[in-house]
Amino acid sequence: GDSVTQMEGPVTLSEEAFLTINCTYTATGYPSLFWYVQYPGEGLQLLLKATKADDKGSNKGFEATYRKETTSFHLEKGSVQVSDSAVYFCALNAGGTSYGKLTFGQGTILTVHP
Amino acid sequence: AAGVIQSPRHLIKEKRETATLKCYPIPRHDTVYWYQQGPGQDPQFLISFYEKMQSDKGSIPDRFSAQQFSDYHSELNMSSLELGDSALYFCASSFSLDEQFFGPGTRLTVL
Numbered sequence: 001g002d003s004v005t006q007m008e009g010p011v012t013l014s015e016e017a018f019l020t021i022n023c024t025y026t027a028t029g030y031p032s033l034f035w036y037v038q039y040p041g042e043g044l045q046l047l048l049k050a051t052k053a054d055d056k057g058s059n060k061g062f063e064a065t066y067r068k069e070t071t072s073f074h075l076e077k078g079s080v081q082v083s084d085s086a087v088y089f090c091a092l093n094a095g096g097t098s099y100g101k102l103t104f105g106q107g108t109i110l111t112v113h114p
Numbered sequence: 115a116a117g118v119i120q121s122p123r124h125l126i127k128e129k130r131e132t133a134t135l136k137c138y139p140i141p142r143h144d145t146v147y148w149y150q151q152g153p154g155q156d157p158q159f160l161i162s163f164y165e166k167m168q169s170d171k172g173s174i175p176d177r178f179s180a181q182q183f184s185d186y187h188s189e190l191n192m193s194s195l196e197l198g199d200s201a202l203y204f205c206a207s208s209f210s211l212d213e214q215f216f217g218p219g220t221r222l223t224v225l
Contacts, residue, residue, distance in 0.1 A: 036216075043204060044157070044216040089156060100208060101147060101170050104156040 002027045002094045006105035013112050019077040021108045023064075023090035026071065031092040033057075033066055033073040034102070038087045047075075047088070080112045116140050118207050118217035126223045127195050135190040135220045139207030145169070146188040147214060148180060149204040157204060163188060195224045 007022040025031065035047040035057070048057030053068035062077045073090060090105040119138040127133050139146050145164045149157040159172035163182035174180075177195075182188045192199060200223050206214035 043218040044206075046213065046215070049213065100145060100214065101159045101162055101172065102149075102157075102206075102214060103159070107156050 002031070002092060002103045004090050004092055004103055004105035006088075006090050006108050009107070010109035010111060013080055013110070015082055015112055015114050016079045017112075019075070019080045019084075019110070021075040021088055021090075021110070023073045023075065023105060024071050025073065025090075025092050027092055027094050029094055031094045033064070034091045034093070035062070035064055035073070035075050036089045036091060036104075038089065038107075040086070044089065080110075082112045082114055085110055085112045118205055118215055120203075120205050120217040120220050122220060123218065124221050124223075126225065128225055129195055129197065131195050131224075133192045133195060133222060135192070135203055135205075135222070137188045137190070137205030137207075137217060139186050139188070139205075140209075140215055143207035143209045143215075144186065145208045146182055146186070147206040147208075148174075148188070148190050149206065151202040151204060151219075153201070160190070192222075197224050200224045 003026045005024050032051045034049045036044040037047045038044050048059040050057040050066035056065045064073050064075045087107045087109050089107045091102045121136045147162040148160040151157040160174040161180050162170045166182045177193050180190045202219045202221050204219045206216045208214045
């Protein structure tokens with residue numbers, strides 16, 4: 001079945017450090033890929049997405065590129081801020097008969113210190 | 115911009131009681147999804163509706179049922195509650211098949 005694997009967490013960084021959170025996926029078709037962010041006590045917010053191979057999603061300084069050859073969608077940010085502290089979920093929508101349901105990775109807790 | 119509305123935001127129930135969670139999608143969105151997120155876990159898909167018909171089903175217990183009404187709002191009914199049902203329940207809505215917008219969630223605590 002479809003699955004998403006995220007890097008082990010939690011991740012702790014100093015402000016302005018470079019961030020990478022690894023995400024790999026398994027899917028039978030051609031999925032759409034997403035990164036969602038969840039701040040403490042809040043719901044999930046879509047951070048960025050990519051719908052086909054080699055697409056790059058970007059938002060608020062975060063980027064991720066859909067790599068079909070490595071089945072990956074790693075999240076990167078050049079300079080993190082304290083306000084980026086949250087839980088980050090990689091997810092996929094397998095498309096076709098799935099009617100849009102999302103399959104999530106385990107989530108990665110990011111803590112940024114001043 | 116209008117967002118997905120869920121009610122109640124918090125709910126406390128005893129074991130074996132029933133609970134009803136409500137979700138009001140973004141206007142003109144025709145698809146609703148329900149997810150369950152246990153403590154420290156990733157959200158798990160429960161069920162979805164498209165144009166008031168069930169479109170997909172995930173790991174939803176038989177004790178749970180859901181429906182989407184003519185105004186597109188949805189309700190998740192949970193009976194014979196167990197301690198393990200304590201979780202954050204998210205509703206999401208979409209117009210396309212891809213991008214889902216999530217509500218703030220209902221935190222259910224079963225005592």
